Amino acid sequence: VIQGIHQIERLPIGFRAQMIVGNNFFETLDEESVQLVSTAWATSQRTEECESFIVDYRQDEKQHTVQGRFVPGAEGEWLCLLQDQSALFSCEQQAFELEFKDAATGIANEKQLLSELGSRLRECRDTNTHTAIIRFSATDLRSFEATIGRGGMVKLAQAIVERLEIGLESYLTRLQAETLRPSHLIARLCDSDYVVVLSGLDSFEFIEELATLLLRRLSTSIDLDEHICGIDWTAGIADTLDAPPTTDGLLSATAYAIYSDCALPNGYRVHRYNSDLKARVHHDIEIERLLRRDIADGVLEMHYQPKFDLSDLSLIGMEALIRWNNAELGFISPAKFIPIAEKSGLIISLSHLVVEKVLDQIAAWRDEGYKSVPTSINISGIHLNTRTIVEELRAGIQQRRIPPELVELEVTESIMVDGVGKAFKNLNELRDMGIRVAIDDFGTGYSSLSYLKDLPADCLKIDRSFVQSITSDPTAEAIARAIITVGHDVNMHVIAEGVETAEELNKLAELGCDSVQGYFTGRPVSSFEFTSFFEGARLAG
Template structure:
């Protein structure tokens, strides 16, 4: 992504961001002008210079619209648009295709690839802004209607009552279980007919009174329908329940059935245990009792990796059986554990509920002591973690348990359930290898900070706020500049400077690392071009690359397209990777790394000596350089062991024709010792601290030793 911070900052006024826009264009100047024009119009702009980068942005961020150049090197705009539509999976995100041609073939190709609209360059930004806003608004309306339709459809499918969906005029829009009505009445209640006229004059008056009252108060109103069937007088209880968008539900039951204006069942339809509604009401009641009896309530939340992944293998019936087995194991385990409690310990009241397809909750109340809860959670975790055999398939489910009680968490339904969610997010693992996480204030503070960092990082990556710093590398023999390492730095407007050691792990955990990696690569490529155009003799630039990014399917093509577009020789780019990636020779990352090196890109093994540290495997690795970890360099003049390790790395590295560089050099003595040991080059604060690109020019002249 092009560095446009200074240009953007120069604008006197920028409208508040209403929509998030992705601009895809290989022309840096077009992207810069686009950002300036559309940011001023209130759009939050994210840039991509090629189709591969755009698809990666789309995988990790939500956009309200996309402005896409048709003619790009590598994967053109038409192919990018087709892949975007596949990735969006039906989501109605407007895509405007921009091209320098307005011939019929180009227009047809744009719409056939899935574009929403088509514009011709040069772009009129006022018109583009208005068109984008119009398309985004239309998309939002369509999405709302689709969601509403799905909501009504789901309600009709899951209700056990006879149900009619009425519009605001009483016209029947849909029916559910109407076959349970007598044939004479059923024949009258047809879709698109007036409900009240269908009832006939003899018994429609009372229904009309309830209808008028319901519409007036927007509340549930009951009524009774009387009719004759087989010569007998029968009756139906009914109620009008307000929906949304002017729609109404007319719910009907036999007179003997109890009616309630609240939603339908308290039981989960698959397992027969309590559902979410029952859980919330029961938990609320038990918390009231806690206040009266001075007791505690604990909640254990068992969360599985997505159980839906098994459905293609075992079918919906099989998935239902899995849920039933899980509940059965929880019930048996709970009863078994509670029976072992000392006689003098009051047996707690419990409730098991199915909160979702992947989450099951146990509530234990009337507790005077909750010390046994962790042991109970561990026992139940062992039970549910045992493989389940369904239809000759053995299913292994990955579980994590979040535990919270009213001694630590807020004594409310939302407070307890939210606390279990905090606990589940924790990456803490118990010493026995089973994942039971207990909520406390310190955990909440840490998770809250991580969540806030992720939120701000997601925003700042998309807005291009993060900066690149560069640290020089020097040849130890003549102190000439032989390369530099690109380092990402984040100065957030709200949090100030955030260390890479803090935000990089969060980026990897949240999936933002690929977007961050794209940002780094694009900034580095743009910087190499800028220095080349200024007349500097450009040296190789090292980029730290995540194993997650190296495992992606498109990384090789991304680098190939980026190098070709910027006309950069592959030898000017070096990827720094960890030992773990290099050792796993069967991984996708290892294969991609081999392909990138075959392309001409250099590969360095970072922090060597801290991981596997096996010198014997070096001859088989696709690597050009070893970096001696700073922990050895910083004690190389005082610790004979550190010196011996550094000597061994340098010797073996040279034996297999690898360049060896030491990082973290901070003193003249360390520099002298590394030279004595035969190290090839050095990187550290003594020879040059990381600086922004604007300050790096001074290093092209040679080494500037620290005073």
């Protein structure tokens, strides 16, 4: 019971109005505060020491925070010291939000995510439950800033969070009654990555279904201030059964999953971390390390596959193909290491190595007196888009006194169809120098007859997928015939790759194809072994 009051003018008006002599102090508090203050009172009585407490009081839509202490006095009396800490707590709250909240969306930022995830993992260990996280990563968010501005980017982030919140709440509400509803948190890891944390789980049976549902929501275009924003998302899932049960371990596992090449057959890019995935990723990392070393040491070798004129099977050229026989891992297929080189940024260094080796070999064969025929080099679109490729090739050719027409560049048709950026301009300049250009794997990508007349190209290569079924599939035969006809109509040389049988060779001759390459006429071999083709060898299959 309140026995006296002194200097309470600085307390919130509504709060101090209840502080009347004769009132029961606990009855002046709201229900949420009574238990907390009662506990402090009991502790202080038992220990006869000061005990603090916090009371939140709301008045006129404004939140007030009152800090109190029970202090033992003389002759069995107790003092209750009260102080309005609203301004201080407000500053602390603002400081907390600046440090732990994402400014654009108000959800947890990376710092709070790491702190909260650590706490939940410790709690799960104590309760023998599990935690899972779903990480959603967007590949092209920054490209929207040019059209919607910074303010638009904030609205876009808010729309993304709203979709996550609504989708997550809707799904968790629908969970069966016997399923323990998990504790969840949504956080923004960075501008393009959002994380959903689910803890207190007994199983992970629904995780992939939830990730797919949320991915569908995110993948629907966002209409924002008359701009339609379509975003490509990838989801990575990790849980404490398969991934290291630490904050860094789980987040790293989602990164492994997102950047892997395995996807569920549901049409959406949802990837789940497991030990096999980790082993594959570690293997790719090791390949990248060794590839970087072997490119620097010039260890990779060039093999050459002959091209023959179909009319008399005379040698008219060759394709240079990179081969890698690593000392630790053995032979590694180009289908494996070239994509890794492109992802890691090694492709330009690899391309430089290929160009130098091929130009050296052309000059060496010339000096040895062998027949001069064009050699084609596969050029990555990344390398073709560099500013220096034209001068590099010009200098390399001039330094070795090689006629430019003995060099042919093979590029994929996707680069040609794009028609933008530096690549298209570079190809025109290279052709002006006298270098030939061939469109590789024609018919498998963005083939369009409308652009053929404008392409800076001299040759079309019919993809092996059509050649291999040309004698058994009328559709493949029709496509090959159309490519040959159109190629000739626009004055391009047409070559078929992947010829493996005499029947395929005869059919291509019947259709009017100009030249062929493949295992039937000659496998890729080392430069030393290739000299037999200069001497008339053919039909090596």
